[in-house]
Amino acid sequence: MNNSEYLKQERAAAWRDDLRKAKKNKERTSLARVKMPEAPPMERARSYVEVNSGLTPEQAINEASRCIDCANPTCISGCPVEINIPKFVKNIERGEFLEAAKVLKETNALPAVCGRVCPQEKQCEANCFYQLKLSTEPVAIGYLERFAADFEQQSGKISIPEVAHSNGIKVAVIGSGPAGLAFAGDMAKLGYEVVILEALHEIGGVLKYGIPEFRLPNSIVDVEIESLRKMGVKFETNFIVGKTATIDDLREEGFKGFFVGSGAGLPRFMNIPGENLVGVLSSNEYLTRINLMGASSQGMDTPVVRGKKVAVIGGGNTAMDSVRTALRLGAEKVSIIYRRSLEEMPARVEEVKHAQEEGVEFLTLNNPVEYIGDDKGKVKQIRVQRMELGEPDSSGRRSPVAVDGSEYIIDADTVVVSVGVSPNPILPQSLPQLKVSRWGTIEVDPDTLQSSIPDIFAGGDIVRGGATVILAMGDGRKAAASMHQYLTNQTKK
Amino acid sequence: MNKVISKHYYSENVVSLEIEAPRIAKARRAGHFVMVRVGNTGERIPLTISTANVERGTITLVVQKVGVSSRKITELEVGDEVTDLVGPLGQATHVENFGTILACGGGVGVAPLLPIVEELKKAGNKVISVIAARSKDLIILEDQIRQHSDEVIVMTDDGSYGKKGLITEGMEEVINREKIDQAVIIGPGIMMKFAALTTKKHNIPSIASLNTIMVDGTGMCGACRVTVGGKTRFVCVDGPEFDAHEVDFDEMLMRLSGYREDEIKADEQYLCVSKNKGKA
Numbered sequence: 001m002n003n004s005e006y007l008k009q010e011r012a013a014a015w016r017d018d019l020r021k022a023k024k025n026k027e028r029t030s031l032a033r034v035k036m037p038e039a040p041p042m043e044r045a046r047s048y049v050e051v052n053s054g055l056t057p058e059q060a061i062n063e064a065s066r067c068i069d070c071a072n073p074t075c076i077s078g079c080p081v082e083i084n085i086p087k088f089v090k091n092i093e094r095g096e097f098l099e100a101a102k103v104l105k106e107t108n109a110l111p112a113v114c115g116r117v118c119p120q121e122k123q124c125e126a127n128c129f130y131q132l133k134l135s136t137e138p139v140a141i142g143y144l145e146r147f148a149a150d151f152e153q154q155s156g157k158i159s160i161p162e163v164a165h166s167n168g169i170k171v172a173v174i175g176s177g178p179a180g181l182a183f184a185g186d187m188a189k190l191g192y193e194v195v196i197l198e199a200l201h202e203i204g205g206v207l208k209y210g211i212p213e214f215r216l217p218n219s220i221v222d223v224e225i226e227s228l229r230k231m232g233v234k235f236e237t238n239f240i241v242g243k244t245a246t247i248d249d250l251r252e253e254g255f256k257g258f259f260v261g262s263g264a265g266l267p268r269f270m271n272i273p274g275e276n277l278v279g280v281l282s283s284n285e286y287l288t289r290i291n292l293m294g295a296s297s298q299g300m301d302t303p304v305v306r307g308k309k310v311a312v313i314g315g316g317n318t319a320m321d322s323v324r325t326a327l328r329l330g331a332e333k334v335s336i337i338y339r340r341s342l343e344e345m346p347a348r349v350e351e352v353k354h355a356q357e358e359g360v361e362f363l364t365l366n367n368p369v370e371y372i373g374d375d376k377g378k379v380k381q382i383r384v385q386r387m388e389l390g391e392p393d394s395s396g397r398r399s400p401v402a403v404d405g406s407e408y409i410i411d412a413d414t415v416v417v418s419v420g421v422s423p424n425p426i427l428p429q430s431l432p433q434l435k436v437s438r439w440g441t442i443e444v445d446p447d448t449l450q451s452s453i454p455d456i457f458a459g460g461d462i463v464r465g466g467a468t469v470i471l472a473m474g475d476g477r478k479a480a481a482s483m484h485q486y487l488t489n490q491t492k493k
Numbered sequence: 494m495n496k497v498i499s500k501h502y503y504s505e506n507v508v509s510l511e512i513e514a515p516r517i518a519k520a521r522r523a524g525h526f527v528m529v530r531v532g533n534t535g536e537r538i539p540l541t542i543s544t545a546n547v548e549r550g551t552i553t554l555v556v557q558k559v560g561v562s563s564r565k566i567t568e569l570e571v572g573d574e575v576t577d578l579v580g581p582l583g584q585a586t587h588v589e590n591f592g593t594i595l596a597c598g599g600g601v602g603v604a605p606l607l608p609i610v611e612e613l614k615k616a617g618n619k620v621i622s623v624i625a626a627r628s629k630d631l632i633i634l635e636d637q638i639r640q641h642s643d644e645v646i647v648m649t650d651d652g653s654y655g656k657k658g659l660i661t662e663g664m665e666e667v668i669n670r671e672k673i674d675q676a677v678i679i680g681p682g683i684m685m686k687f688a689a690l691t692t693k694k695h696n697i698p699s700i701a702s703l704n705t706i707m708v709d710g711t712g713m714c715g716a717c718r719v720t721v722g723g724k725t726r727f728v729c730v731d732g733p734e735f736d737a738h739e740v741d742f743d744e745m746l747m748r749l750s751g752y753r754e755d756e757i758k759a760d761e762q763y764l765c766v767s768k769n770k771g772k773a
Contacts, residue, residue, distance in 0.1 A: 199711050201530060201577040238579035244516050265712040269725060276718060276744055278751040285714035301536040301561050303755035377747035424712055425730060
């Protein structure tokens with residue numbers, strides 16, 4: 001049975017039919033999209049409380065009833081992990097919240113995470129019937145996903161996906177971020193012995209060291225990791241493949257397949273004067289100190305700079321996370337400096353909105369050209385240049401052009417540089433025969449995610465250079481399917 | 494997992510710990526470092542591996558108490574577990590037969606110097622080592638360095654042992670009397686700066702092993718960046734060894750002081766709490 005047949009069959013279930021008949025479509029489409037309850041901006045901007053507080057059951061049921069359960073659910077095509085969206089939404093509508101969570105977990109190992117950090121407005125919701133045909137606000141699929149996943153986590157009745165009988169084949173996952181976790185979930189379901197090897201002392205990768213508590217609480221991530229553990233996935237921290245042991249060592253230890261999801265390691269800098277002054281740091285360093293090392297909490301040994309005037313360079317989600325973290329660390333003035341305009345910003349719309357509400361200043365069409373230090377080598381000012389938009393560049397966005405003679409100085413005692421990352425070089429360096437691009441990303445077959453070394457597959461940022469949690473997860477699932485195929489063929493030989 | 498197998502005090506503030514870490518012991522080469530974290534509130538700090546014993550499956554770290562994190566490590570006792578230990582990290586030392594080597598170690602820098610001296614000696618080099626410290630009790634691993642060197646000169650600032658004077662004076666003495674093909678410099682930032690100036694004056698190719706602030710140690714945070722030959726490099730993945738004549742030591746020293754105030758405050762607090770615990 002292919003996927004569309006499966007979806008049809010599911011849609012034909014009696015309860016779905018009854019539900020469709022229970023309300024007229026006109027009634028459904030006349031409902032307004034739910035508003036996510038949020039902590040008040042001025043309150044939350046000084047604490048680590050989660051900004052979005054989640055829908056109530058009534059709100060969720062009401063929102064779910066907006067979905068007309070289309071015959072052709074276009075929303076699914078927008079989802080990198082192909083969640084059966086109408087099925088989970090309709091389960092919410094009929095009050096079967098735990099069932100809804102189970103549906104999510106059929107294809108998504110981390111629903112509580114995705115419900116919080118996916119750019120739904122560019123994916124499922126962008127492909128919702130409401131958006132495509134009615135040009136009105138789409139069903140709040142992301143909020144509903146979070147609702148179902150949270151409900152399950154809080155219910156204490158967490159369903160563990162069914163796992164096939166062990167086939168005794170060992171596979172290793174390099175990196176415990178979203179790509180690796182998604183891969184591990186699917187492989188465990190297929191009966192593989194999955195071992196995740198993580199370089200840091202915590203499991204979760206960017207979900208732990210990168211995304212702040214106010215957007216994705218670590219406890220939420222831990223529950224999802226616990227589910228994988230219950231499915232038989234094993235975790236080993238403080239293990240750097242390519243350093244602690246090589247791929248060859250692991251082959252000798254019996255591993256038959258490898259999935260590399262080692263992420264984007266190296267932070268990029270702009271190579272402008274003064275960038276190595278004290279007080280100028282990468283967003284990776286800033287966020288890792290807070291999120292992974294707990295530097296903002298009492299009694300933790302790791303320090304962090306607590307600037308009064310903090311400037312964050314960049315316009316992505318990481319830049320928004322950094323600037324909002326600076327507020328929570330007690331900064332008096334926080335600014336985003338971004339070389340294009342608000343429209344070109346790669347950050348999720350919601351993150352920009354939240355940052356604006358919390359009082360972040362947006363210096364768009366501005367670019368730093370130099371950092372100026374005091375006599376102790378600590379940054380005190382930034383020389384900034386104004387920009388204007390020129391012709392579209394390769395990314396399709398209008399490229400920023402410097403305005404001559406527009407330089408001016410702003411004060412800043414902390415600068416967080418958040419202009420992107422390069423792939424982590426450690427694993428590729430340890431495998432000279434592995435094909436990498438000139439940017440250092442691992443080259444893979446786009447259909448199978450298999451690398452130039454047959455038993456090594458790769459996905460997420462180590463292949464894409466810099467992407468989202470959900471695209472990494474989609475890669476993990478895809479790689480699991482093709483590695484399964486590969487290993488099945490191998491054993492037949 | 495990473496149990497402390499033996500402990501040795503070189504002085505009140507300098508401790509050597511042999512730690513169970515079979516994979517690291519097997520994989521490490523001279524020049525590699527590890528990241529260490531002690532306790533769930535602990536900080537990750539980089540420490541260069543001194544020696545390793547593959548049969549015993551152990552590595553040895555030499556640690557000097559300078560702040561809370563290093564203090565916590567030195568307070569570990571035999572049988573204790575190191576909460577987190579990961580490595581070996583960084584690029585290994587490039588070893589070949591250069592000819593005559595001048596190996597310069599200051600303070601605890603002698604510990605990471607030891608495996609390099611050992612491998613360079615094995616590669617057929619003539620090795621002359623100059624080890625230095627403020628005073629006699631801070632001179633460490635002298636016998637081990639001697640074992641792998643053709644000659645050892647010991648310098649102390651106060652003259653309490655060996656010759657009185659700075660490491661550079663011992664270096665000059667050797668440089669003036671014979672041709673040196675390669676120098677290796679490891680120690681505190683300020684010592685490396687002046688040692689590098691000394692070898693530069695005599696056009697002796699030199700490498701320095703840098704120890705900077707790191708959070709993850711795997712290339713992710715960029716806290717360890719230094720300017721080498723006008724370019725920004727990451728000590729954790731590009732280093733820790735670089736051409737000593739190209740390193741901007743002044744910038745490195747400035748960056749090392751970035752968290753100094755926090756470090757002093759944290760250390761005072763930690764000592765205060767420990768003292769009170771002792772009373773109770």
